[in-house]
Amino acid sequence: MLSRLAESLYWIGRYVERAENTARLLNVNYYATLEAGGRVSEEWRPLLEISGTKNGFAEQYGRADAHSVAAWLAFDRNNPSSIASSLARARENARGLRDRIPSEMWEELNRAYLNLCFQNAEVLARDGLFEYCSAARDASQMFFGIAFATLPRDEGWSFMRSGQLLERGDNLLRLLQVRYSVRTPSNPAQAAVDNHRWMAVLKTVSAYEAYRKTEHGGLQPRAIAKFLLLNPYFPRSVRYSGENLHDALAQIERIHPQAHPQLLREAKWLLARLEHASVDDILERHSPSIDTLLSDFNAIGSAIYAAYFTA
Template sequence: MTMLSRVAERLYWMARYLERAEDMARLTNAYTHMAMDIPKGAEPGWDVLVRIMDAEAAYTDHYRVYNEQNVLKFIIADEDNVGGIYNAIRAVRENVRTTRDVLPEEAWEYVNELYIYAQEHADKSIGRRNRYKFLETVITSCQMISGMLSSTLSRDHAYRFIKLGRLLERADMTTRIIDVGAAALLGEDRHHTTVDPLIWASLLKSLSAMGAYRRMIGPQVEANDVVDFVLRNETLPRSVKFCLNGMREELIPLTNHKPVVKLLDRARRKQSGFDPYNSTREQLHTFVDEFQASLFNINRTIDSTWFQQDQT
């Protein structure tokens, strides 16, 4: 290794939290628009957003009811929600602050501006009046920071750990969204199946994949086509396959990469072998659960391989 393991760890988590903030903002924005478009009584509940985060226990510690106001406060502004937007931005700032010597000078400036903006506006953006502007600002700022890092960093170990963190977080979020979409939103006991295409379209929009889907698949939004597209498409930047392939590319130049690559290749085989066209929603749910466990093991092995070396 040519860099301290604690620096590599902070860069990795900086990228994860930056991706988390952007993804949660995208998801919240798309879900809000869907809730306004679907006829009253046919829309899924706001608890879906909490379930995607796998944060039911943390939510019920502070809130009793799953309504729009409570859920959006939990996601946007709650300082105790480790998966929320404000907390993710705060974590990005702290990790950048402690790694400024290996990042472009602009990184701290842009991240600090985003943090100050979130600090001032998160609480005011829970209601619908200010929510769209806040979420769009977060998305745009995260994209700007990610783009700046991608276009200015040398392709060294710092860049590799940033990209690993970003792609692992992105794969995790994509599978969470698909799992809830298939196993919860579109259960067989639902009575308003005519709105299902709107729900799947919303999930595609939360991944910024609607345009690509229409160009490559067609205008008709079908559940199995959507699942196959975001799991197995090789060219979509937010597909699971794209993320796993990109992670492998960055792992190979690193010393002691074999244990992580072995787990990653196992996850790639699992992802490639899953056929959404011949699977039930229960089988999809089981696949996602197992895949999430694979991502957890990959993250744990990355930690033990590279981030614990110089810790006493």
């Protein structure tokens, strides 16, 4: 496969997953602020750190509040992680692959682009953020559902899947990194707010129901971390993402044997960390830490780019 085609599929996977992640983050945070009753500005600032766009936001908006953060993450094309930017970039990559991917995949991306990428902050004025984010989430799920049903499990599939899983693992680790930087308060009133925050963490990755079926001790931060980091069966856990990322890269390696052995070794090392680490290793002993795991995901992304997409 030409590197240009592989790169386009890889970035489609990342951008569509990013649009869904941002939509989930916005939607859940909107309801979490309502349930928490106040402290709205405090609840919106962490979204900038989770999305990695804090500096860009500060240059353009300055003050972080519900309106400015929502506009930045949903519609602003100057933000490469906004829903509109992510869908537009995914669509641009797919436009050059219309003869290489199922027509239904292109049609879904094009439909999402036309429906969502030309909207602006007027959506907030009419209290339409929930509908906008729900439409973005549904478009992503529809796109990947079509891909799972129709895209041949060849090299192109593996590159798209690699991009999707890298983005998913990176997003969840950033979410946990930010939420664990805040100490659990001892004040009962603040503890109630903290409880809402952890419920929001689970709902942001659609893990609330799965977590409650697995863990029966309430919303304990340590138990939530264990589930989201190390559960081998939940499809949005870090371990699940690492395992399936390794499998996608192993398939590419089988097509190009010994072309880039170091890349697969890095993926194996990440998977070994996740398979053998305990939650106490990560949270208490920092071996590996959440920061280390995030760096490992980013290093694999850089290695994929260097190995396959540079001339």
